[in-house]
Amino acid sequence: MLHRCPHCDQACMSSLQKLFVSPASSISCKSCGKGVSIRWRYFIWLLLPVVLVLVGINLLQPGPLSILLIGVPLAFAVSLIQLFFVPLSRSGRNRDTGRNTAGDDN
Numbered sequence: 001m002l003h004r005c006p007h008c009d010q011a012c013m014s015s016l017q018k019l020f021v022s023p024a025s026s027i028s029c030k031s032c033g034k035g036v037s038i039r040w041r042y043f044i045w046l047l048l049p050v051v052l053v054l055v056g057i058n059l060l061q062p063g064p065l066s067i068l069l070i071g072v073p074l075a076f077a078v079s080l081i082q083l084f085f086v087p088l089s090r091s092g093r094n095r096d097t098g099r100n101t102a103g104d105d106n
């Protein structure tokens, strides 16, 4: 699966890398070297169901098997959403200088 760079529109990272990219950690594009990440607003929407489930688990106090049965499909679903639906954005971090050069588009 191709993940296109918001800077140069070329393939910029593998699917595995996209699973681990967050607003706090950008990845340098393979083609142009500019920083690519995801925006906070998407990240927060991605984390929201995880937080709700964690709160629910804490309230219900199910056994280890129930936690596994809830946690594994949830992690899988969140990974798929990040992979297919969360768009990549410019992080503004330049590989050469390490400085934030873009405007705040979060």
Ligand SMILES: [Zn+2]
Binding pocket: 005, 006, 007, 008, 009, 010, 012, 029, 030, 031, 032, 033, 034
């Ligand atoms: Zn690029």
